Amino acid sequence: MADYLENGVRAMEKSLRDVVLPALDASDPLAREQLNLAIDYLGFLRARLDYATHRLRFELELYRDMAAAVLDFVGGALPAEALGAARAEALPLIADAWASSADLRTAVGRLSEEIDALVACAEEQGDEALRVGLGRIVHDATRHWIDLDRAWYAPIAVDPDDPGLKPLESFFPYRAPAGARAAA
Amino acid sequence: MLLDMASDGLRDDPPASFIAQVSALFPVEAEIDKCLTRKMERRASGAFHRASLEQIEGWFARFLEANTKGPFRIANARWLNGGASKLQVAFELDWQDPARGPLHETVVLRMEPAEALNTNSRRREFELLRAFRGVVPVPETFFLDEDGTWFPEPTLVYGFARGVTKPTTTATGKVAGLGTDFGPELRAKLTPQFIDYLAKIHLFDHASAGFTSMDVPEVETTQNALWQLNRARRVWEEDTGEVIPLMRVAANWLERNMPTLDRVSVIHGDYRSGNFMFDEPTGQITAWLDWERGHLGDRHRDLAWTTQPSFGHYSEDGSTYYVCGIAPEDEFYRLYEEASGLPVDFERIEYYRILNAYQLVVGTLATAYRVSRLGKTHQDVLLARLRALPPAFLDTLSNLLREKL
Numbered sequence: 001m002a003d004y005l006e007n008g009v010r011a012m013e014k015s016l017r018d019v020v021l022p023a024l025d026a027s028d029p030l031a032r033e034q035l036n037l038a039i040d041y042l043g044f045l046r047a048r049l050d051y052a053t054h055r056l057r058f059e060l061e062l063y064r065d066m067a068a069a070v071l072d073f074v075g076g077a078l079p080a081e082a083l084g085a086a087r088a089e090a091l092p093l094i095a096d097a098w099a100s101s102a103d104l105r106t107a108v109g110r111l112s113e114e115i116d117a118l119v120a121c122a123e124e125q126g127d128e129a130l131r132v133g134l135g136r137i138v139h140d141a142t143r144h145w146i147d148l149d150r151a152w153y154a155p156i157a158v159d160p161d162d163p164g165l166k167p168l169e170s171f172f173p174y175r176a177p178a179g180a181r182a183a184a
Numbered sequence: 185m186l187l188d189m190a191s192d193g194l195r196d197d198p199p200a201s202f203i204a205q206v207s208a209l210f211p212v213e214a215e216i217d218k219c220l221t222r223k224m225e226r227r228a229s230g231a232f233h234r235a236s237l238e239q240i241e242g243w244f245a246r247f248l249e250a251n252t253k254g255p256f257r258i259a260n261a262r263w264l265n266g267g268a269s270k271l272q273v274a275f276e277l278d279w280q281d282p283a284r285g286p287l288h289e290t291v292v293l294r295m296e297p298a299e300a301l302n303t304n305s306r307r308r309e310f311e312l313l314r315a316f317r318g319v320v321p322v323p324e325t326f327f328l329d330e331d332g333t334w335f336p337e338p339t340l341v342y343g344f345a346r347g348v349t350k351p352t353t354t355a356t357g358k359v360a361g362l363g364t365d366f367g368p369e370l371r372a373k374l375t376p377q378f379i380d381y382l383a384k385i386h387l388f389d390h391a392s393a394g395f396t397s398m399d400v401p402e403v404e405t406t407q408n409a410l411w412q413l414n415r416a417r418r419v420w421e422e423d424t425g426e427v428i429p430l431m432r433v434a435a436n437w438l439e440r441n442m443p444t445l446d447r448v449s450v451i452h453g454d455y456r457s458g459n460f461m462f463d464e465p466t467g468q469i470t471a472w473l474d475w476e477r478g479h480l481g482d483r484h485r486d487l488a489w490t491t492q493p494s495f496g497h498y499s500e501d502g503s504t505y506y507v508c509g510i511a512p513e514d515e516f517y518r519l520y521e522e523a524s525g526l527p528v529d530f531e532r533i534e535y536y537r538i539l540n541a542y543q544l545v546v547g548t549l550a551t552a553y554r555v556s557r558l559g560k561t562h563q564d565v566l567l568a569r570l571r572a573l574p575p576a577f578l579d580t581l582s583n584l585l586r587e588k589l
Contacts, residue, residue, distance in 0.1 A: 026261050027262060027263070029263055029264070029265040030234075030263045030265045030562065030563065031263075031335070032266075033265045033563070034563055034565050034566070035564045035573070037566055038565045039551055040569070041565060041568070041569055066429075095314055109426065109427065112426065112427040112428065112429060113427045115429045116427045116428075116429040116432050119429050119432045119433055119436070120432060123432075127475070132589065133435075135433045135436070135437070135589045136589050137584060138429045138430055138433050139430060139433060139582060139586065139589050141584065142428070142429070142430040142578075143582055146468045146575055146578045146579050148345070149574070149575040149578065150575040150579065152575075152578070153571065153572035153575055156572040157568060157572045157573070157576065158363070158494065158572070164579075173299065
């Protein structure tokens with residue numbers, strides 16, 4: 001089946017490169033730079049079109065796992081009802097193949113905000129064990145997201161030859177990483 | 185205290201209460217507070233549209249009419265690219281300097297866009313460039329429109345610096361300064377200058393320079409570290425489009441572990457390859473540029489910035505890492521201590537490495553998003569594309585924090 005979106009973006013790249021770029025005023029380096037960057041970004045966009053929803057689903061599952069670890073750790077020591085609710089509300093979205101990108105994005109945002117609120121709360125309470133444990137959970141769980149983000153932006157990154165880079169496809173479907181430290 | 189999380193609506197059109205709340209939560213130097221407050225107050229004022237060269241020339245003429253005496257002539261206006269922040273145009277200028285009489289200069293007009301990747305002070309940049317004239321190679325400063333009276337935005341005019349930022353004959357990184365490889369011959373010429381100028385900046389007598397745009401932090405206190413941390417935290421709150429809990433974990437660690445200041449130095453703020461120009465045949469540095477992140481503070485902040493991995497490269501056999509393409513890291517510190525007579529404290533460097541990584545995430549993830557989302561510059565695509573950088577900076581931040589948590 002034809003991929004008309006990919007085709008359209010590819011055509012834009014070609015038109016901009018073959019027709020528009022040579023017609024630019026040679027004395028305007030800023031215009032040339034902007035156009036070259038735009039063409040470059042279109043190529044990146046084309047390479048990521050098929051994976052946009054995969055990424056959102058990865059993030060949703062990662063933050064659900066992070067939320068589970070946070071909830072398990074804090075128990076009743078912090079007011080975590082909102083995080084529990086956000087986690088519960090995210091579950092049907094994971095099962096729903098038709099969930100919209102906007103809904104997935106909202107759910108990811110809500111989970112990350114509630115986790116962040118608990119990190120802030122632990123800091124304010126001054127409970128050393130709670131603060132350290134939450135910090136470790138967040139730190140270790142975020143590692144997997146950073147790895148995804150590196151792979152995602154590799155085509156336009158400054159360090160595309162980074163030996164630690166994993167193929168983007170290896171992140172999908174989401175699998176929880178092993179090896180997180182104990183929170184306490 | 186939590187603000188209103190990552191609401192785009194709030195940050196695209198911030199009410200006065202939000203602006204005041206962020207300012208109160210994260211106290212910074214007075215000049216920085218003024219600049220950041222101005223940024224937020226003007227945020228909802230619409231997108232920035234690049235003016236034509238003719239328009240910019242007209243604004244410049246108006247400025248010269250109001251601020252100089254005698255005839256002047258502006259010619260050969262041309263765009264300059266490079267950098268991710270300010271709009272730059274070069275001119276040939278004939279004018280009457282009150283002290284020196286008629287002059288011909290090639291000048292660079294450096295105007296802020298409506299909102300930049302780095303919100304900072306043109307007055308501060310002007311003061312620093314003027315103070316360091318004759319101390320290290322810097323362009324001569326000519327004019328300042330601090331509040332955007334004659335130009336649409338604050339504008340600085342200084343002399344055109346001749347030279348290159350990277351050699352034309354060896355492989356270099358995609359962006360000037362990131363991984364620049366000078367090659368052995370040029371490196372040998374640049375290394376002593378690079379170190380010596382950094383030492384001169386850090387030893388500079390700031391008290392006699394008459395700076396009005398920089399607050400002096402108290403020694404033997406954590407005030408300096410707090411100002412720099414607060415500046416980054418405030419910008420994160422003002423600009424972010426998403427919540428990343430690791431950023432709060434990092435900020436909390438940074439706040440709990442602030443080092444005291446042993447000595448007040450002028451800090452360049454972005455001292456690295458790519459920000460100096462040199463004459464390729466002789467290897468002489470002709471100008472240090474980009475003083476816009478300058479402040480009075482801890483020399484370890486500069487040292488941690490200069491030595492961060494993304495600005496250097498490994499030798500071809502992979503055995504030696506060159507700081508900014510200049511010197512192996514241990515040699516860099518040894519030469520700096522020799523040149524400056526100032527000790528290097530690696531605990532402080534470690535702290536500022538973490539703060540620098542945090543600040544880089546703030547700029548490339550939060551600010552670049554907000555500014556390009558609102559179309560606030562003449563190079564929005566460049567800023568949107570900077571989203572490719574935070575993974576590496578977050579990786580650095582995560583690795584540095586791992587053993588601290």
